[in-house]
Amino acid sequence: MSRIGRHEGRRLFGADPAGYDLARPGHAARVYEVLVERCGLGSGTNVLEVGPGTGQATRRLLELGAHPLVVLEPNPQLAGFLRTSFGEGIEIRETTLEDADLPVGAFDLAAAASSFHWVEEDVGLGLILSALRPGGWFAMWWTLFGERGKPDAFIAATSPLLENLEASPTKGEEGRPAHGRDVVARVAALEAAGFVDIEHELVEWNASWDTAGIRALYGSFSPVLRLESARRTELLDEIARIADADFGGRVSRDITTALYTARRPE
Numbered sequence: 001m002s003r004i005g006r007h008e009g010r011r012l013f014g015a016d017p018a019g020y021d022l023a024r025p026g027h028a029a030r031v032y033e034v035l036v037e038r039c040g041l042g043s044g045t046n047v048l049e050v051g052p053g054t055g056q057a058t059r060r061l062l063e064l065g066a067h068p069l070v071v072l073e074p075n076p077q078l079a080g081f082l083r084t085s086f087g088e089g090i091e092i093r094e095t096t097l098e099d100a101d102l103p104v105g106a107f108d109l110a111a112a113a114s115s116f117h118w119v120e121e122d123v124g125l126g127l128i129l130s131a132l133r134p135g136g137w138f139a140m141w142w143t144l145f146g147e148r149g150k151p152d153a154f155i156a157a158t159s160p161l162l163e164n165l166e167a168s169p170t171k172g173e174e175g176r177p178a179h180g181r182d183v184v185a186r187v188a189a190l191e192a193a194g195f196v197d198i199e200h201e202l203v204e205w206n207a208s209w210d211t212a213g214i215r216a217l218y219g220s221f222s223p224v225l226r227l228e229s230a231r232r233t234e235l236l237d238e239i240a241r242i243a244d245a246d247f248g249g250r251v252s253r254d255i256t257t258a259l260y261t262a263r264r265p266e
Helices: 006-012 017-023 029-037 056-063 076-089 121-131 153-162 183-193 211-219 229-247
Strands: 045-050 066-072 091-093 107-113 132-145 196-210 250-263
Touching (some): 045 056, 045 121, 056 107, 076 091, 107 121, 121 132, 121 183, 153 229, 183 250, 211 229, 211 250, 229 250
Parallel strands (some): 045 107
Antiparallel strands (some): 132 250
């Protein structure tokens, strides 16, 4: 199966920012506990966020004290959505991490919420390390659906509809774990970049959607977003039909968050 390229992936999510923001379940509460307790997030923490999308993590970073908060968002539509949502509360730079002009040693914390698979990993990690102050922390995490190794009834019911779609980078290469679950590869990349005190944690949680919500959720996945409009509508209508007919209009999904934290050496 071919894979969605980095350039296209960065473009796709700007098609319907408001719909994406409503459909996605946000991030596990445990992530923010770790950012506070391990990574030192608090009032006046100088934070860099890579690929904020519609700002689901951005909002919590601000609530927990991030200031200033600089976000790197290369998609113009998503950047516009962020400006409407946060105004002058954040500094938005319309650039990829790879092309960003970042000051050396400026940030206490860098974060990437379900976005770092769209970054050229070795280059991006080197830039993050340089931008952090000595002792500063980096946290990256991914939201994974149906990754607990046990049956998921809704995946079983809908997977035939998705079989021939392009693969997202989050799925990992053939024969390897999903990108966020590939602990060996992610830890090796962090070590190679020069990070220390690397920790990995899997957080299990649950979310549920009504029929309209689960339709919107599937409509926010990159392999579906890239479909021609009529084909996408047909697929999403069938997903909604399954949700109504087989799940009583309420779908509960198990979610796993794969969280990695690492520190720049003193």
